[in-house]
Amino acid sequence: MSLPPLNALRVFECVARLGHLGAAAAELHVTPGAVSQQIKSLQLSLGVELFEKRGRRLALTEYGSILQRSARKAMESISRGVQEVAAEKSANLGKGVLTISMPQVHGVTWLATRLFKFMEESRSMTLNVVTASRFAAVDWRKADVAIVYGMPPWAGFWSHLLHGIRMTPVCSPQLLRGPHAVREMSDLAYHRLLHEDDGLQWRRYQAAAGIEYAGFSDVYFDDFGIVLQAARDGYGIALSDEIVSQRDLDEGRLVQPLALTVPAMHNYYCVCPESTRERAEVAYFIDWLLAEATLATDSSRRGQSWSMHQANDVT
16 A cells, blocks of 8 residues: 555644644644545545544544554654754854844734744844834844835845735724724724825725725824824724734734725835845745744734624624
C-alpha cells in the first residue's frame, strides 16, 4: 500500500485530536469542507472508515485509533525537527543587530507584541525599534527593515505587501444606542467622522455606498492613534482597517456598525534597501514577519463575522 499524502495525514491527526471538523478547520486555517474532503480521500485510499459519528463529535474507529497513534508521533517528530531547524538557523546567524522602523499605531496594535515572540525564537538577535509612518519619514541611515503605510514602487528598495487592508467604520458600542444609533449608512449624518487625512478616504467610502458625503468634522489628526482613541471614547466614528483595530474589536472597545468594507487607498508594506535584502539577518526577519502577517490575516477574516455579530447584538 502506497503512503497517503502527508497533508491528508496532518488533517486526520488534527480531526482525531479535536474530534470535530469545524475545530480542525479553524486550527488549519481552511474550510470544514476542505477538511471533510481530505478525510474522505484518506479513508478511500486506505479502504477503511477512520471515524464514526457520536452526537456532534467524531469518534475514532478501531482503524482510526491505530492510525492516530502513529500519526501523532509522526507530527510531533516533524514539529520537533522544524523547531530544531529554526533554532539552528537562528544560531548560525550569529549575534545580529537589526533596526526596525514601523508606524506608531501599527506597532502598538499589531507588531510590537509579536516582536517579543520573535526575540524569544531568535535569542541571538538584538532589535532596535524606531517609528515612522510613511516611507519619506524613514531614516534609512538607521533602519534595516521598515513597515510602511503607502504605495510602491520606491526606487532602490525591495518591498512586499504585508497587509492588504480594507476600511470600515468603527466606533464605541455606545453609538449603537439612542435616537441616532448607527444602524445604516444614513445614520452617519448624525455623527462626527474622525479623519487622519483631508476626508478623502471617508468620501471614497460613502461614494462606494452610493450616498452623498454625510457626517461632520471640524478637526483632523495626523496621528491615527488619536483618531482611534477618540472613537473608543465615543467622540465620533473612525474609518479603520481590520489589522489595526482587531484587538479593540476583539475586546469590545470598538464595534463595526456597518457591513460595507472598501479597499484602502494605501496598504502596509515590508520594505528594505535592495542592497541589504539578502543579508542573513534581514532575510530571516522578513521571512518571519511575512509568516506572522499571513497568520494574522487568516485570524482577522475569521473574526470579522464575529465582530458584526456583536454589533447586531447591541442594536
